[in-house]
Amino acid sequence: MNIISAFIVFENLHEVRRLCHWGPIIALTVIAVCSSMAILDSIIWYWPLDTTSGSINFIILINWTVLILYNYFNAMFVGPGYIPLEWKPENQRDTMYLQFCRVCEGYKAPRSHHCRKCNRCVMKMDHHCPWINNCCGHQNHAYFTTFLLLAPLGCIHAALIFIMTMYSQLNDRISFGWSSVKIDMSAPRRVQHPIMLFSISAFAANLFALGLALGTTIAVGMLFFIQMKVILRNKTSIEVWIEEKAKDRIQYYQTEEEFIFPYDLGSRWKNFKQVFTWSGTPEGDGVEWPVNDKCHQHTLTIEQLKQKADKRVRSVQYRVVEDYNGAWCPLGKGINTFFRSPCSEEPRIKLAKGETIFATRGTKWWMYGDKVLDEEKTKVGLRVRGWFPRRCVEKCHYDSANNTPACEEKKDK
Numbered sequence: 001m002n003i004i005s006a007f008i009v010f011e012n013l014h015e016v017r018r019l020c021h022w023g024p025i026i027a028l029t030v031i032a033v034c035s036s037m038a039i040l041d042s043i044i045w046y047w048p049l050d051t052t053s054g055s056i057n058f059i060i061l062i063n064w065t066v067l068i069l070y071n072y073f074n075a076m077f078v079g080p081g082y083i084p085l086e087w088k089p090e091n092q093r094d095t096m097y098l099q100f101c102r103v104c105e106g107y108k109a110p111r112s113h114h115c116r117k118c119n120r121c122v123m124k125m126d127h128h129c130p131w132i133n134n135c136c137g138h139q140n141h142a143y144f145t146t147f148l149l150l151a152p153l154g155c156i157h158a159a160l161i162f163i164m165t166m167y168s169q170l171n172d173r174i175s176f177g178w179s180s181v182k183i184d185m186s187a188p189r190r191v192q193h194p195i196m197l198f199s200i201s202a203f204a205a206n207l208f209a210l211g212l213a214l215g216t217t218i219a220v221g222m223l224f225f226i227q228m229k230v231i232l233r234n235k236t237s238i239e240v241w242i243e244e245k246a247k248d249r250i251q252y253y254q255t256e257e258e259f260i261f262p263y264d265l266g267s268r269w270k271n272f273k274q275v276f277t278w279s280g281t282p283e284g285d286g287v288e289w290p291v292n293d294k295c296h297q298h299t300l301t302i303e304q305l306k307q308k309a310d311k312r313v314r315s316v317q318y319r320v321v322e323d324y325n326g327a328w329c330p331l332g333k334g335i336n337t338f339f340r341s342p343c344s345e346e347p348r349i350k351l352a353k354g355e356t357i358f359a360t361r362g363t364k365w366w367m368y369g370d371k372v373l374d375e376e377k378t379k380v381g382l383r384v385r386g387w388f389p390r391r392c393v394e395k396c397h398y399d400s401a402n403n404t405p406a407c408e409e410k411k412d413k
C-alpha cells in the first residue's frame with residue numbers, strides 16, 4: 001500500500017463523489033452503451049478490422065469516446081470555478097456595489113451567483129447541470145460546450161453503424177412470401193465467418209442503442225446551440241433574465257436610463273475567444289471582466305442591487321391563463337417549451353387558470369417563481385416554488401394609482 005501511495009497522490013478525492021448521482025450515472029451509461037455497441041458492431045459484423053477502412057472507422061470510434069469522456073470529466077471535475085470564501089474586493093469602496101452572500105460570508109464578485117446545489121458562489125454561473133452534477137460556469141464553459149458538440153457527433157456516427165449493421169445483416173435474410181415473412185437467421189452476410197451470429201438479442205440491443213443515440217443527438221444538440229448562443233453573446237442564461245428585468249424596471253419608472261449589457265464585447269469572435277483558448281483555460285480570473293467601452297466593472301452589479309431594492313416595493317406578478325400539469329416536457333405547450341425545458345433539477349409546479357405567481361427569473365420559454373397561496377397555507381409555512389412554461393402566464397403591471405395589479409393584454413397570441 002505504501003509503495004502505491006508513493007507513486008499515486010490523490011488530490012481532492014472527495015470530488016469523486018460527484019459521480020454518485022443519477023445525472024453522471026445515466027450520462028456515462030449512455031456513453032458506454034453507444035460506444036461499446038458501435039465498436040462491437042463494427043468489429044464483428046459490419047466493418048471488420050482486416051480492412052483499412054475498417055481500421056480507420058475503429059480509430060475514429062475510439063477517438064469519439066476518448067474526446068467525449070475527456071471533455072465530460074473536465075467539465076465535471078475542473079468545475080466552474082468558485083469565488084473564494086469570505087471574498088472581498090481589493091478596493092474596500094467597491095463593496096458598496098456588490099451583493100453579499102451570507103452562506104459564503106463574502107461578497108459576490110461580478111457575474112457570480114450562489115448555487116444552492118454546490119453551496120458556493122460560482123464564477124460566471126450559467127446553470128447547475130445535473131448531468132455533470134456541477135455548475136456550468138467560467139472555468140468549464142469550453143469543456144462543457146465541446147462535450148455538447150462532440151456527444152451528438154459521436155452519436156450520429158454510432159447511429160449510422162447501428163443502422164448499417166442491422167440493414168446489412170437483415171437485408172438478405174428477410175424474404176416476403178404471399179402470406180408469410182421468412183427470416184433466415186443462419187447466414188451471416190458481409191463478414192464471411194463472424195465470431196458471433198447476428199442473433200435476435202443482438203438485433204434488440206442494436207435497436208435499443210439506436211434509440212439512445214438518436215435521443216442523445218437531439219437533446220444534447222439543442223443544448224449545444226443554446227450554449228453557443230450564451231458564448232457568442234457573452235451573456236449567461238441568468239444575465240439574460242437580469243437584462244430583461246433591467247428593461248422592465250427602466251420602463252416602469254420611466255427613468256430614461258439606457259441599459260447596456262457590459263460583457264458583450266461587440267463581436268462574436270471576441271466573445272468566443274474569451275471562452276475558447278488554445279491553452280484550454282478561459283481568459284480572465286473569473287472576478288474581473290473585460291467590459292464594453294460605455295460600461296465599467298460594476299455596471300451589472302449596480303443594476304442587480306437596484307433590482308433587489310426594487311423587489312421590496314414592487315412585485316412582478318404573473319397571472320395563470322393556461323393550465324399546466326407539471327410535466328417536465330409538456331405536450332401541447334409548443335415545440336420550444338417541449339425541447340427547451342430548463343436543464344435543472346428544480347421542480348416544475350402545476351398551474352391552474354386564475355392563480356397568481358411571483359416570478360423571480362426565467363428563460364425565453366420557461367419561468368421560475370413562487371405561487372401566491374392563500375393565507376392559511378402561508379401561515380403553515382407552505383411554499384410552492386418551481387418552473388412553469390412562460391406561455392401559461394401573463395404579466396400583471398401594478399396600477400400605481402390604486403395599487404392593484406392590472407394584467408396586460410396578450411398581444412402575440
Ligand SMILES: [Zn+2]
Nearest residue numbers: 101104114121
Ligand atoms: Zn455564496
Ligand SMILES: [Zn+2]
Nearest residue numbers: 115118128135
Ligand atoms: Zn451548482
